[in-house]
Amino acid sequence: MSKIINTANRLLVGTMLLTCPFLASSEESKETLFNGTFSGSLEMASDYVFRGESETADGDIPAIKGSFTWTHEDGVYAGVFGATNKFESSPDIRAVLAPYIGKFGTFGDTDISYNVFVFHYTYPGVENMDYTELWMEVAKDFGPVNMKLEITPTLNDWFGVEGWSGVNYAIHPSTTFDNGIKVSGSVGYQELSGEGAEGWTHWNLGMSKNLYGLNVDVRYHDSDVDSSHKVYGSEEGQKIFDQRFVFSVSKSF
Numbered sequence: 001m002s003k004i005i006n007t008a009n010r011l012l013v014g015t016m017l018l019t020c021p022f023l024a025s026s027e028e029s030k031e032t033l034f035n036g037t038f039s040g041s042l043e044m045a046s047d048y049v050f051r052g053e054s055e056t057a058d059g060d061i062p063a064i065k066g067s068f069t070w071t072h073e074d075g076v077y078a079g080v081f082g083a084t085n086k087f088e089s090s091p092d093i094r095a096v097l098a099p100y101i102g103k104f105g106t107f108g109d110t111d112i113s114y115n116v117f118v119f120h121y122t123y124p125g126v127e128n129m130d131y132t133e134l135w136m137e138v139a140k141d142f143g144p145v146n147m148k149l150e151i152t153p154t155l156n157d158w159f160g161v162e163g164w165s166g167v168n169y170a171i172h173p174s175t176t177f178d179n180g181i182k183v184s185g186s187v188g189y190q191e192l193s194g195e196g197a198e199g200w201t202h203w204n205l206g207m208s209k210n211l212y213g214l215n216v217d218v219r220y221h222d223s224d225v226d227s228s229h230k231v232y233g234s235e236e237g238q239k240i241f242d243q244r245f246v247f248s249v250s251k252s253f
Helices: 004-017 233-239
Strands: 035-045 063-072 076-084 095-106 114-119 131-142 145-153 165-176 184-191 198-212 213-225 244-252
Touching: none
Parallel strands: none
Antiparallel strands: 035 063, 035 244, 063 076, 076 095, 095 114, 114 131, 131 145, 145 165, 165 184, 184 198, 198 213, 213 244
């Protein structure tokens, strides 16, 4: 019961932060520099789940995420992402900070869009765990449904583990109804290669809606990690891959 109350309190505080006056609307906060504009986002959630894994030790700490991005008029962008982070196996980790740079656009005159960016994960205060991924996404509308394909390989050792590399393959469908409710999800496989490594399948499904300038999202997450998994088969590992519902409130500015 206390955990539920703590989560509710965190979400209440997060909602208050998201509605503060300094988070103006996107139209009010557009500043131009070198033919580009700035944007950002802030999110408070009951957990931070990434590819089926809780990044906050099963909701043990508040899940807070934010980003700040400069976007050029021709689709080139750069920015930084930050979030609270906690791994029981690495107690010194308290946050992840990730600079990124990329390019989005469409293929010629087609309605197929792309987004390619380099994302570098850093863990302040911890050595030899930083790593980099190359995100490659293409998307196309099929009637009311948008389908996005993601292929994301690591560019160096995964979490700094010598000889380990990974590729995440995922499909992200979504659709938005006339009432503004968006239903979205993903099904993916995180391939992990190297001595003693093993990949896993992950998926999520949820709905979101903009309410009073805030984006409210409720989402179910799960994976196929069980006791036989080479990397996360321990009781502690299975706990962070348990099925869970995540409630989040976010604001873009």
